Amino acid sequence: MESEGAPLNNQREQTSICFKAFMLKNSTQSNLNLYDHFARVLTKVMDERPENVVDVIEDMSHEVKRGLLLDKQSTLRDLPPSPAAQLLAEQQMLLFSRGGGDDGDQETEIVETPLPNVSEVGFLLEQAGVGLGREETLRVFLALKQLVNSQPLARCRLWGKILGTEGNYLVAEGEYRDEEEGINEETAEDAEGEPRDDDEEAEVVEVIDTLPRSTFKPPPVVPKEYNRTGVNKFTYFVCRESGLRWMRLPTVTPTQITAARHIRKFFTGRLDAPIVSYPPFPGNEANYLRAQIARISAGTQVSPLGFYQFEEEEGEEEEEGARDSFEENPDFEGIPVPEMAESLSTWVHHVQHILQQGRCVWVNLAEKPEDDFEEEADEEVKEEADEPEPEVGPPLLTPLSEDAEITTTPPWSSKMSSTLISQFAIAVLRSNLWPGAYAYASGKKFENIYFGWGLKFAGEAYTPTFPTMPQREYTSGPEITEALDPSLEEEQALKAAMEEQKANQYETEGLGGDEEEDDD
Known part of the structure; x- marks a missing residue:
């Protein structure tokens, strides 16, 4: 019997040795082994002797393992990324930091600043029932002050806020002090498409002469208006939130304004977002935003009658429709608020009307250069007969009572901010054609602002533009019809x-x- 039990004991010893070796195998992650871990856990159990040890053995195992790993790695959780609100608050804190300089410099800067009294404007807008709230109005005022400090602007104001699906746009309207700013920019933009050298142009013409030329002539492109004129009279800056970087919008072209009239697109909040629409829009969201701002300004920027007047020198030389500049009337005494709330004739437009060409000043596209005047006399007479009639829009300072309505919707709605205390109320004007456009007036003070999606009221239902009809096939006939090949017979x-x-x-x-x- 002893001889039979010896091999069995040896086998058990061999098995226990292999199992112990397996338990002593270190982990590739924590460099610990199961044998030592069990020994430490059992030692902890014998030392502490907790009740219901079978229920807490897993927690004790985690504590033993955590105690061994404290020196080697951290068990703290990774800090979550800062939320967007916290990052925005950190950037807005810079708006409340006062710059260097003594108190005298600060007072001089406040007196000479081109900014209006945004706090007063915000208070009056609050009386009218619109606005951004007092806290956001203060942040916007500080953001506009930051813009004025970085740009040589002679005048700057809050134009409004355009809402978007992913983010909003705060829009600031400014006018540069230095006229060379706009002239140099316009010259640089016009010079992009010019040839660099006359030799290169001659070489290109020589190559083209050897190839057949197409007789198709594309329609003439309506030239855009220069800076400080027409739809590009002012410069606009946008930012997502107060404290973020102000971005300058590009100048707008007549083609972009014409295309914006045929589409309806919500803004996304990203200036580089493409505009996917029909008809196709020539540009991205920054260009579309600039076109909508020009359209909204031309239709909703109003002022009390008599606040502005035309200059006396231009009154005799130019026609009323050609006037594009005015000045403040120093003799304006204000209009009673009840009268402004009742009659639209007491309000006038002080921004030029945009014509169907997409410009404020009509341009004749039928004019030909001097090289094309070597034609017959009959053709010249025909051209004179087909000369297009100049398009003339409503002149500046036209009363709002002459505005056209869409279907049965009146273009404007007016009211008083309070009927209980009328002596301290203000006149409030709301545009029905551009929902979100408001204006108020109280004595010699008035302001225009816009809060909306940047879309015009389309009437009962919006009907998108249908694609053009496809071209018809050429009329078939025996002269162009292909005949069948005859058979051998x-x-x-x-x-x-x-x-x-x-x-x-x-x-x-x-x-x-x-x-x-x-x-x-």
């Missing part, structure tokens, strides 16, 4: 008929010759 029959016809012709000619000889 048809070719042989045709060949035989032609030979027979030719033989008959020869016989006829021979008979005719014999008769002539007999007559002789």
Whole structure:
């Protein structure tokens, strides 16, 4: 019996040795082994002797393992990324930091600042029932002050806020002090498409002369208006939130304004977002935003009657429709608030109307350069007969009572901010054609602002522009219709008929010759 039990004991010892070796194998992650871990856990159990040890053995195992890993790695959780609100608050804190300089410099800066009293404007807008709230109004005022400090602006004001699906736009309207700013920019933009060298242009013309030329002439492109004129009279800056960087919008072209009239797109809040629409829009969201700002300004920027007046020097020389500048009337005493709330004739437009061309000043596209005047007199007379009529829009300072309405919707709605205390109320004007555009007036003070999605009221239902009809096929006929190839039998029959016809012709000619000889 002893000889039989010895191999069994040896086998058990060998198995226990292998199992112990397996338990002593270190982990590749924590560099710990199961044998030592069990020994520490059992030691902890014997030392502490907790009640219901079977229920807390897992927690004790985690505590033992955590105690061994404190020196090697941190068990603290990774800090979550800062939320967007916290990052925005950190950037807005810079708005409340006062710059260097003594108090005298600060007072001089406040007196000479081109900014209006935004706090007063915010208070009056609050009386009108619109606005951004007092806290956001203060942040916007500090953001505008930051813009004025970074740009040489002679005048700057809060134009409004345009809402978007992903973010909003705070819009600031400014006008530069230095006229060379706009002139240099316009010159640089116009010079982008010019050839660099006359030799290169001559070389290109020489190559094109060897190729066939197309007779198609594209329609003329309406030139855009220069800076400080027309739709580009002011410069606009936008930012997502107060404290973020102000971005300058590009100048707008007539093509972009014309295309914006045929589409309706919500803004996303990203200036580089593409505009996918029909008709296609020539630009990205920054260009579309600039076009909508120009349209909204032309239709909703109003002022009390008599606050502005035309300059006396221009009154005799220019026509009323051609006037594009005015000045404040120093003798303006204000209009009673009840009268402004009742009658639209007490309000006038002080921004030029945008024509169908997409410009404020009509340009004749039928004019030809001097090189094309070598034509016949009849063609010149025909051109004079087909000369387009200049388009003239409503002149500046036109009363709002002459505005056209859409279907049965009046263009404007007016009211008083309070009927209980009318002596301290203000006149409030709201545009129905551009929902979100407001204006108020109280004595000699008035302001225009816009809070909305940047879309015009379309009437009962918006109907998108349909694609153009496809071109028709060319009229079919025997001259252009392709004939079927004849078969072999048809070719042989045709060949035989032609030979027979030719033989008959020869016989006829021979008979005719014999008769002539007999007559002789």
